[in-house]
Amino acid sequence: MKEQAPLLEVENLNVRFHLRTGTVEAVRGVSFSLGRERLGIVGESGSGKSQTGRAILGLTPPPGEITADRLTFDGIDLLSIPRRQLRNLRGGRMTMVMQDPKYSLNPVMTIGDQMIEAYRAHKRASRKEAREKALEMLEAVQMRNPGRVFSLYPHEASGGMGQRAMIAMMLVTDPDFLIADEPTSALDVTVQQEVLRILDRLVAERGMGLIFVSHDLRLVSSFCDRVLVMYGGKVMEELASGDLESAHHPYTRGLMNCLPALEGSAHPLPTLRRDPAWTE
């Protein structure tokens, strides 16, 4: 593969929320770049990992303010792009799968209608063409009976089914870049693997860039090429998945130590020691 400009470039990204009670800095000076590869972002609740993803898609909720030295997607400056064009990028070339299909699918629309809407927001197509494409996509996420799933309402589908439908919907426009924001956290352990496998295959087949946001360090390191460890809105450490064992940062080491071993007793379980200096 020839060397090309990275798909996504983020330099010194900051997300601030100006609230009545003061300013909350959710993301502080995050920088990374992403090609057609898999980047994991790990961190605990409130570490800014989700807000980083939302900021890239331009979905930071209202009182939020985004600043960055550089925030480009395929060379397009996401900070200065007109809203309309950003909307075309969103869903068309970059997309996101969220945590819980129970809340992220519209309860009063059938899965099929929601997929058709996603497709037709970006492609000139008749309803029939969009329907074909949607069914094709449902098959790609290994639905046994795509026609039936197509006409289901979200509450009629199980969690795993709903999340696979969500993945199908978000990939129906053949985007280049996907943010998976805790895509398996709301699912049963038994279906987690299945959904991950499907996601894995689709991302590989289509050569997409992926940001995988999770709090599960082990999962992320097995799924991604590189891992970004975040704490308090800042990047603590960036390392290749294989080098996890040799992580330097005390926070990453702390996280690693907290993973209980299957063999032998480890009482008391180690707890995470956080140093306020990390967020200075």
Add this chain to the structure above:
Amino acid sequence: MSSVNSGYEGGGRTRALFSGLGAIGRVLSMVAITILGLLAVTFFISRVVPIDPVLAVVGDRAPPHVYERVREEMGLHLPVWQQFAIYVTNVLSGDLGTSVLTSRPVAQDIARYFPATLELATLGTLIGTVLGVPLGVLAAVRRGHFIDHLVRVVGLVGYSAPIFWLGLLGLLVFYANLGWVGGPGRLDISYEYMLTPVTGMVLVDAALTGDWAVFRNAISHIVLPASLLGYFSLAYISRMTRSFMLNELSQEYIITARVKGVSEQRIIWGHALRNALVPLITVIALSYAHLLEGSVLTETVFAWPGLGRYITNSLQNADMSAVLGGTLVIGVVFVAINILSDLLYRLFDPRTR
């Protein structure tokens, strides 16, 4: 769909029919119990209030034997439960008794007065919904901006201004000074008896017979009281719409729609409002039912011969048959609207099917 896939097409359909019949049976028995309960309560209240229906008929100078005879004719010497049983039996055979005040059967009176209320309440609710829902949506979308504050002020005035005062003011300005609308009553005197009642609703009857002069005149009369009632339901509906919309707009499926690159207009009207409509059905139905009870004050100010005024007049004259009959109608209307909103729920929310 299930009956088609099952392969037992006939069986499935029969089963569906039976479950449908069962549901209808359940609804009907619930309606019967509700109405019976309503009648019982109203009936016993009417028997314990310190007004004497006999006196209302004979006057307070009648000799004792006349008083006694009338009392027996009215069945008031019987035990209360027996009186109630007789009343319910009569109601079941369509006899609501005779009004002391109008000396006409109560059923006939109601057939005259209720359509007037129905016409006014329907138009009022229509105005309130058509304006109130979009206003509420805009207020939610532009939260904290000018339109939001405007909707709040409009709603506040709607809640707090006395309706009879607004009604009189409206008549003074639009009828007496500007002459834009017709005055009190449903029609000008000259049109009053030109129409043969079919439904009893002047607008509908005029449209049915193609009498457009009467139709225009009826519109000019109804527009002011209907707008007034519409304003009140608008105040309520827009406020509820705003809060339902704020709730829906903060849901995660809205973010999904944004991620998909769906236009903002479609997110608001197609996704959020579509979900907000489900609780809104109840709000609109309640506001409609409220107007259908008859708005006594509005009907009085506009000399509107409606149900509210009929019941109030009857009550003040100890005309208990009329009060009971009117209450019965209101009860039936309430139940009917509840059933209707249940059906609409099923239409709008797949989770209730």
